[in-house]
Amino acid sequence: MGASADTSDISHPLVATVYDLVVPDRLLFESHRRYLTRDLSGRVLDIGAGTGANFPYLAEAAPSVEIHAIEPDRYMRRQAVTKARNSGCAVDLRAARAESLPYPDDAFDVVLASLVFCTIQEPDAALEEVARVLKPGGELRFLEHVHADGWRGTGQHVLNPLWERVAGGCQLTRDTVERFVCHDAFAVEQIERIDRGIFPATPIVRGTLRRRQ
Numbered sequence: 001m002g003a004s005a006d007t008s009d010i011s012h013p014l015v016a017t018v019y020d021l022v023v024p025d026r027l028l029f030e031s032h033r034r035y036l037t038r039d040l041s042g043r044v045l046d047i048g049a050g051t052g053a054n055f056p057y058l059a060e061a062a063p064s065v066e067i068h069a070i071e072p073d074r075y076m077r078r079q080a081v082t083k084a085r086n087s088g089c090a091v092d093l094r095a096a097r098a099e100s101l102p103y104p105d106d107a108f109d110v111v112l113a114s115l116v117f118c119t120i121q122e123p124d125a126a127l128e129e130v131a132r133v134l135k136p137g138g139e140l141r142f143l144e145h146v147h148a149d150g151w152r153g154t155g156q157h158v159l160n161p162l163w164e165r166v167a168g169g170c171q172l173t174r175d176t177v178e179r180f181v182c183h184d185a186f187a188v189e190q191i192e193r194i195d196r197g198i199f200p201a202t203p204i205v206r207g208t209l210r211r212r213q
């Protein structure tokens with residue numbers, strides 16, 4: 001755990017309040033969340049759980065799964081606690097950031113990262129932490145919006161300063177897939193690019209990486 005564990009700088013009460021109202025999650029992401037939570041077993045960690053959008057799907061996988069999650073923003077965490085309760089999802093939810101995960105090495109069978117590597121302040125440090133806490137052979141399953149090509153990419157660069165202010169620090173211009181596939185600790189199992197979606201947070205990429213032995 002090299003990076004700071006302090007979460008106090010991550011605080012977006014307005015975003016947390018409106019997030020579930022403005023994001024049509026079932027419409028946009030239901031099939032992707034089912035992809036993330038398919039055939040789970042063992043210990044699972046959801047990083048940057050937000051309002052707990054994965055929890056109803058994780059609840060369906062329980063009781064064969066031990067569910068853990070971290071979320072640094074206390075306003076998001078509050079929503080996530082309610083979501084967990086309402087969906088019957090028993091989750092150990094902690095105040096932490098992905099750059100400094102409060103778990104020992106090799107602790108998890110699966111780590112879920114959904115719409116979060118766009119927002120994490122130090123994504124390289126976070127990926128190191130994911131590699132550390134995953135068991136050899138474990139999976140990083142992800143769903144992320146990434147930098148587009150062509151005029152859409154140019155538009156993302158133009159919009160980004162405004163977007164990050166209204167969207168809780170979310171960056172439109174991250175090359176998250178390159179970051180993932182270039183990391184020595186992971187082998188690519190599957191990567192799927194989905195061009196459908198709502199500009200500027202498109203394209204979306206989902207996939208599975210396996211922690212090398």
Ligand SMILES: C[S@@+](CC[C@H](N)C(=O)[O-])C[C@H]1O[C@@H](n2cnc3c(N)ncnc32)[C@H](O)[C@@H]1O
Nearest residue numbers: 048049050053073076097098114115119120121
């Ligand atoms: C767009 S939301 C996505 C939430 C959820 N994963 C989902 O699929 O809906 C991004 C989340 O990342 C969280 N976040 C911000 N910085 C983070 C960090 N350094 N480590 C972990 N999560 C972080 C934010 O508080 C926010 O809840």
